[in-house]
Structures are given as structure tokens and as C-alpha cells.
Amino acid sequence: MSETLKVPTMAEYMAQGKQPEVLFWVGCAGSFDDRAKKITKAFVKLLNKANVEFAVLGTEESCTGDPAKRAGNEFLFQMQAVTNIEVLNAYEVKTIVTTCPHCFNTIKNEYPSLGGNYKVMHHTQFLKNLLDDGRLTIEGGNFKGKRITFHDPCYLGRANNVYEAPRDLIRKLDAELVEMKSCKSRGLCCGAGGAQMFKEPEKGDKDVNVERTEQALETKPEIIAAGCPFCNTMMTDGVKTKEKENDITVMDIAELIANAQDL
């Protein structure tokens, strides 16, 4: 399969004197984390299928600086931001899509005042647009009638008020979308944000991801859908902690759609 993936870089486009319609910002998780790489590939398959002219920065991409900023290191964040903005502006990038809500939030909200002004979309918004424009069709396939619950990533939902794009996509799969007791603006965090992903949690009674997984399990889902590579990891770990990994899978929305089409 992998040889069929078309992943051009900005440098290649530049060499041909062309501009892609959108830059796919892969993010650190999407580039290096084994689980997240599958999400990246699923999304690329969908982009290929819809004949979207996209490009990645490849080795010219670097961390947006989000975890450094949330850990309190504004210097490191701004160094990363300014460096990335130089690269993006040099390629005259106008539109960016990313599969990571943290990259999405940072580039969309925190880059403009440092000189980086782009139209930034989360991949669920981008896929929704492709669907609305008739460039992509979604079939239920193997997900028809399945119970799917969606975990709102904080940096997509509360942080940027995007609640409907991922849900619209799940509904298009003819799946049964079931909501957790706290969802949308009151959705519970997976426990990874604010640089928690990279450290052990403070002492408490329970890990946040286990609490959130328990809320998800209450809906008796067959699939927990996620829209963030970090949430994905946390929920996957939570499902394992509850020893439910044989019954329930955690999947990104891009994976759901790609799998439904047997891509």
C-alpha cells in the first residue's frame, strides 16, 4: 500500500514553480509516533483519493512550540514559532491543514501576532469541506450502524469551538453517534494537554485518561473516535487499563473514513 502514497514536499512544488492548494502540517506526533503515523497515512490516502494538491514541509517542519509554551517556556516557543513562520512565509503558504488540534490552535491563534497569517483548518473541517464540495464521498461501509462515541479534543472544541465537523463526518458513516455525559463544551480532557503528555501526572486518586475512558465506556461504544493524536494515545491506554482492548477500538476520524472505503 505504502508505495501508492503520494506525499510531495513544498520544496518539490517550489522546484516546479507551482503552489499546492494546501499545506499539510503533519506535526511531531504524526511524524514520529507509531500510532499517530497511521492517522497521518489515513489522512494522506483521503487527500490522494480526493485529488487534493497538497504538500508537506517534510524535514523543514519543526515543532510548533505548543508544549514548550504550555510548560511556561515562552522563549523556546517563540524561537520555534519564528523559525516555522520564516519557512512558511518563504513558501508563501496560505492554507494549512493539520491532524493535530494542538498544532491547529497554535498556528491559528498564536502565530498571527508573530507574523504568521494563514487559514488554518483541522483535518475534520477540511474533510467536511471536501465532502460538501463533492470531492470526497463517504460510505458507511463496515461502520454502518456501529455505536461510535466522539471524544472532543480540548484544543479543537473548547479552545476553538469546533464541535460539529467531526460529528458530521461520523454521521455520514451511517454510524450511531452516542454522546458521553460530558461532551462538547463540557467535554472532559484526556489528560495530555498543557505538556502533561510528556510527564508523569501529579499524585491523585486516578489518571485523567482512565476517568475519561470510563465516561466513554458508559456509552457502550464499539469505537471511540478521536480527533487528536495525543487524545488517541491517552484513550487507547485508558481502554487497555480497563481491559477492553478486544471489544473497543480507538480510531481517528480520518482512519474511520479511510477504512470505510477500504483505502
Added chain:
Amino acid sequence: MDYLPNILFAVILILGIGYFAKNISKLRRNIKLGQDIDVSDNKSQRWKNMAMIALGQSKMVVRPIAGFLHIIVYLGFIIINIEVLEIVIDGLFGTHRVLSGLGIFYGFLIASFEILAVLVLIAVIVFWVRRNIIKLKRFWKREMTSWPKNDANYILYFEMVLMTLFLVMNATDVQFQEMNSGNAISQFIAPWFEGFSESTLHLIERSAWWLHIIGILIFLNYLYFSKHLHILLAFPNTYYGSLQPKGQLNNLEAVTKEVKMMMDPNVDPFAAPEPGTESDMPAKFGASDVQDLNWVQLLNAYTCTECGRCTSECPANQTGKQLSPRKIMMDTRDRLEEVGKNIDANKGVFKDDGKQLLDDYITREELWACTSCNACVEACPVSINPLSIIMDMRRYLVMEQSAAPTELNNMMTNIENNGAPWPYNQMDRLNWKNE
């Protein structure tokens, strides 16, 4: 004519309002100890937020039971206070029910006050039961020590007493009962006083009247010392609340200058700074004490009414960590009060007391437990942002003290060296394509 009651009334009124004004100016001074922040943008949106969130209580009803009861008390507070206008005129000029000349309309007004007074009484009793009998979890968290608990109950008792006095005052007002207009509720209370002589009734009516207005003035002056300040500060606080997407954390301008200079090949790193530029640099990065926070954050602290909705939504708190966003706000206010008193005691200048907000009030463990999920910010019915204080304090810990947890230091070193939070080579970033 005996002017003694009028003079007494005027003196009490002036004392009550004067002491309150004095404390409000202290409050302003304390809030202004914060750093400057520009909130002059987008005035129309700000007015709209204030109208929706403070005046319209839009976020209170997210929790329907508490929200509904709160709206009753809130409406009662605003509407019944129209009656205070009449009380003040009567008190100063020795008139009795001066507005009753309005006729039917007066009856309508008083009737609605009476009905609201009963509803407020019921709501306040339910509130008391929720706190003290049902013991809702959020009212019994760690930071709800004796004073916050008592403060909450005192407010409820105040309201119970004031509402009762208002109804008794109307019920024992023989003239008013004879008018038989507006006594919607008090007509049913009046029979309880049957058999009392007219002079006794008059005495009860006068006592209730005096206690009612004195109670209101005491309550007014209690505000400054209480979480109940929110009834005033909710309005400016929602006006000055952030208009940005919740995910947007401000970029520190001082850092931007430094970074731009570092990245600019034309800058001579050894050149002496131009005169005057030095003062642009802040004394420190981030916040370790209340004076390092901006004034909106300090206004936030005074506005907090300790309802605990933030804490009950906080993922860290829900899973038993020390962090409680409400405690962040309470600590900030307590420390700010301490700093204010220090300034008062030292002729207007703050004298170092060897304490600060960090460690003496808010621990590092609390700060590092935050996932920055914004649940607390979303939950607050009056646009308080505890997260911004947590982030500013983390900035101090990292940029001034290099005191991040080891794992976070590793993460940051990785970003610095290879552009990812993990130790992978940037040159391998596209390897996934061929895997």
C-alpha cells in the same frame, strides 16, 4: 416636630455609604497594583458580553437548578432594591410610603416585591440546604475552609433576615394593610399579629423598617470582606473578559523582542542597548506574586464568588490532584488583600514581607497538574480565567527559575535540539511516508 429620627437616619446612611466608598477605593487601588493590559478594543462586543453573561445570566443556567434559583435571587435583589429608594426618601424627610401616591402602580410594585421576597426566601433556603444538608461536593472541597463556608452561610442568613423584615414591615403597617393594594403576601402574614395593640404594631413596623435599612447598609459594607462582591464586580469582569478563542495564550511581547533580535543577523549582540530601551524589559518573566499579574486577573480574583463550578469541571481535581482552579482565585485574592494591608500599614509603600503568591499560597504541585484544557474557563459564570494565572506562574518557574519537572526539561531540550518533543532526528520527519 421631632427631627431626631431623620438626623439619625442621615448619619447612618452617610456612615454606611462612606465606609463602603472608602473600601471600594481600596479595592480599586489593589486591583491597580496589577500590570497594565490593553482591553480598550472591541467595545461593542464587550458590552454585549456584559449584557448576556452578567445581566442576562446566560452561563448560570448551564446548571439548571442552581441557575434558576440564582436568577430568582438576582431578580429579587435588583427589583426589591427599588424599595430602598422609597425607604431612603421616607427616612430623610420623615414621610411615610412617599411613593404610595402612585396609586395602582404602587400597589403593583409592592405586590411584585412581596412575591419576589417569598421566592427569594425559598431559593435561599434551598441554597442553604444544598450547602449544609445535602453537602454538594463542590462546597466541601479542601479550599473551603471555615471562613469561606461561614461567609457563604452568613450571606444566606442576611438574605433570609432582610426578606423576613421586609414582609413583617409590610404586614404590621396598619395603614398599608388598610389600603389593601400591594399586600399580596403580607395580607396573609398580618393575621399573625392580630390582637396586638396599634402601638405595638407600630413599634414592630418601625423596628422592622429600621432593621431592614440598617441590615441593607451592613450587607453593603460586608461585600468588601466577602465573596459576595460578585454582585458588583461580575459586571466589569464580564466586560473585561477575554474576547479571544480560549485556546489562545498571549505571546509575551518582551520575549518577542529578544527572539527577533536573536534571529536578526544585522543585530550586533555586543552593542550597548540604546538609552531607554532597557526599561521596556519587564522586571521578571511570568508571575511569582500578585503584582506580576495583570489587573484583569486581579479583578478576576475579587469577582470570584467561590461557587466551585470551575473546580468541579477540572480534570485534575476530579481525579484527586491538589489543583483546584477556585483555590487559585481565592489564593490570589487572599495574597492581594495581604499586600494591600501591608501597603496601608507602611504609609502607602509595599514593604517586602518575605512572602509571595508562589509557594506561600499556590504550590508548584498545583501548577504542574493543570492540563490547560480550559474547562474552568468555560465553566465560570462570570468570565474568570484561572488558567491564565496558572500559565503566568509556570512561566515564572521555567523562565526565571528553570524549575520545570525533569521530564519537561527533557521535552524542551528535545525541541531545542531536534524540533520535536521526543529525541528523533528532524531529518527523519518524513520517514513515515515509506514505512
